[in-house]
Amino acid sequence: MKIESLKNERVKKWCHLKDKKERDKTGTFLVEGSHLVTEAKKRGLVVEIITLENRQESRIPTYIVTKEIMKKITDQVSPPTIAAVCKKMDSTLEPGPTLCLDEIQDPGNLGTIIRSAVAFGFKNIILSEHTVDVYNPKVIRSTEGMLFHVAIMRRDLKEFLTEIHSEYLIFGTDVRGGIKPEESHVPPQYALIIGSEGQGMRPEIRTFCDKFLYIPMSPLCESLNAGVSASILMYELAKRQDYE
Amino acid sequence: MKIESLKNERVKKWCHLKDKKERDKTGTFLVEGSHLVTEAKKRGLVVEIITLENRQESRIPTYIVTKEIMKKITDQVSPPTIAAVCKKMDSTLEPGPTLCLDEIQDPGNLGTIIRSAVAFGFKNIILSEHTVDVYNPKVIRSTEGMLFHVAIMRRDLKEFLTEIHSEYLIFGTDVRGGIKPEESHVPPQYALIIGSEGQGMRPEIRTFCDKFLYIPMSPLCESLNAGVSASILMYELAKRQDYE
Numbered sequence: 001m002k003i004e005s006l007k008n009e010r011v012k013k014w015c016h017l018k019d020k021k022e023r024d025k026t027g028t029f030l031v032e033g034s035h036l037v038t039e040a041k042k043r044g045l046v047v048e049i050i051t052l053e054n055r056q057e058s059r060i061p062t063y064i065v066t067k068e069i070m071k072k073i074t075d076q077v078s079p080p081t082i083a084a085v086c087k088k089m090d091s092t093l094e095p096g097p098t099l100c101l102d103e104i105q106d107p108g109n110l111g112t113i114i115r116s117a118v119a120f121g122f123k124n125i126i127l128s129e130h131t132v133d134v135y136n137p138k139v140i141r142s143t144e145g146m147l148f149h150v151a152i153m154r155r156d157l158k159e160f161l162t163e164i165h166s167e168y169l170i171f172g173t174d175v176r177g178g179i180k181p182e183e184s185h186v187p188p189q190y191a192l193i194i195g196s197e198g199q200g201m202r203p204e205i206r207t208f209c210d211k212f213l214y215i216p217m218s219p220l221c222e223s224l225n226a227g228v229s230a231s232i233l234m235y236e237l238a239k240r241q242d243y244e
Numbered sequence: 245m246k247i248e249s250l251k252n253e254r255v256k257k258w259c260h261l262k263d264k265k266e267r268d269k270t271g272t273f274l275v276e277g278s279h280l281v282t283e284a285k286k287r288g289l290v291v292e293i294i295t296l297e298n299r300q301e302s303r304i305p306t307y308i309v310t311k312e313i314m315k316k317i318t319d320q321v322s323p324p325t326i327a328a329v330c331k332k333m334d335s336t337l338e339p340g341p342t343l344c345l346d347e348i349q350d351p352g353n354l355g356t357i358i359r360s361a362v363a364f365g366f367k368n369i370i371l372s373e374h375t376v377d378v379y380n381p382k383v384i385r386s387t388e389g390m391l392f393h394v395a396i397m398r399r400d401l402k403e404f405l406t407e408i409h410s411e412y413l414i415f416g417t418d419v420r421g422g423i424k425p426e427e428s429h430v431p432p433q434y435a436l437i438i439g440s441e442g443q444g445m446r447p448e449i450r451t452f453c454d455k456f457l458y459i460p461m462s463p464l465c466e467s468l469n470a471g472v473s474a475s476i477l478m479y480e481l482a483k484r485q486d487y488e
Contacts, residue, residue, distance in 0.1 A: 118465045119459075119468055120461060149464045216483075218362060220362050221359065221390060224363055225360070227472060228360055228472055231475070235476055
């Protein structure tokens with residue numbers, strides 16, 4: 001089906017997916033670019049394809065749109081040639097390393113962290129109540145497709161940690177009282193908690209930690225970017241995991 | 245001096261500092277927020293202060309502006325209470341670890357890399373000809389003030405590497421042929437080259453490398469964010485430097 005008007009109802013509906021409220025209401029989100037569309041298709045998540053080119057997809061409803069429409073939907077100066085409406089994923093906890101994010105705010109940081117989590121073999125990512133929405137377009141872009149390779153769940157973090165703390169070794173971070181990652185043994189079941197950009201971990205979350213880690217650094221620098229510190233810690237823990 | 249009109253000539257001049265051309269022409273750039281203004285003052289770089297509050301700075305010309313003007317200058321939804329026009333830094337090569345960036349494009353990545361470079365004790369950052377401008381407002385914001393703690397120079401990278409390669413051990417990255425960072429000794433004088441986000445190192449830059457490093461990762465993930473991989477490599481090299 002061809003759509004050429006910016007005022008078309010379907011175009012308006014796609015544009016509304018930029019808002020979290022609309023994504024929550026419809027249970028859908030938008031991915032942009034052929035790499036992400038392919039990954040989403042593999043997972044069976046694609047419900048509508050939006051494309052600049054006249055090609056026929058087997059069973060998925062496909063809409064051919066103008067470049068202007070694609071620009072409006074994606075907010076990109078150079079719009080992709082393809083995008084897709086996907087249904088949200090339904091994930092359950094997998095055995096293995098688990099990352100808990102306590103109120104991460106920046107979409108770019110969340111995307112980068114998801115990408116690194118997959119790179120370093122993490123199986124689950126738990127997002128606390130006020131962590132930025134994983135279906136935010138900026139988050140999706142910066143994951144580079146990796147959000148489809150890890151179980152991502154939004155949970156009350158206190159409740160989640162209460163459930164797992166007898167079976168998991170729980171790592172937090174502490175610039176002052178922490179140990180270096182190489183000073184800890186790492187069991188197969190563990191969780192790493194990363195605090196928010198400005199505030200760090202909330203005090204009620206800190207109490208669940210069995211061990212605190214820190215990354216040695218120059219006194220000139222107060223802290224690293226949240227995506228960088230999360231990535232370095234995941235890299236170190238993955239490197240020294242005791243496989244049974 | 246008070247300024248209340250958005251059409252004031254000085255306001256226009258400050259707005260133009262968002263453009264690289266204007267920054268190059270005037271040899272100045274803008275920093276935002278009290279943390280960055282304080283850091284720039286310590287380095288003696290501040291030439292004009294722009295503030296929302298009526299306070300007197302000893303010798304530096306100070307302009308009191310409206311919130312609307314501050315918004316316009318900084319493009320921020322929540323504008324800072326203070327900003328400053330600074331003169332560009334004049335840096336020379338310091339002894340010690342040196343980071344070379346080969347055509348890094350994303351401002352956020354460059355800012356993050358500068359922040360991590362200071363954290364891990366790097367003394368110099370060499371930007372290749374087409375690496376994004378370090379005085380770009382987004383770069384400056386993501387350095388979190390760290391750009392004032394390291395010598396940053398823009399150079400023809402081929403020329404620079406020709407000059408240093410007899411005295412420095414030069415590390416590059418290679419996902420296929422590289423060794424793990426822990427498999428290499430690290431002398432006090434070394435350089436690490438990081439390639440661009442999409443393309444990696446240019447072939448003519450690769451030829452200067454004495455050793456290639458890689459970061460072990462899951463086959464599910466093709467690559468890490470450039471800021472993350474640069475940071476992990478700097479962290480690892482800093483950790484195992486042989487101090488003489």
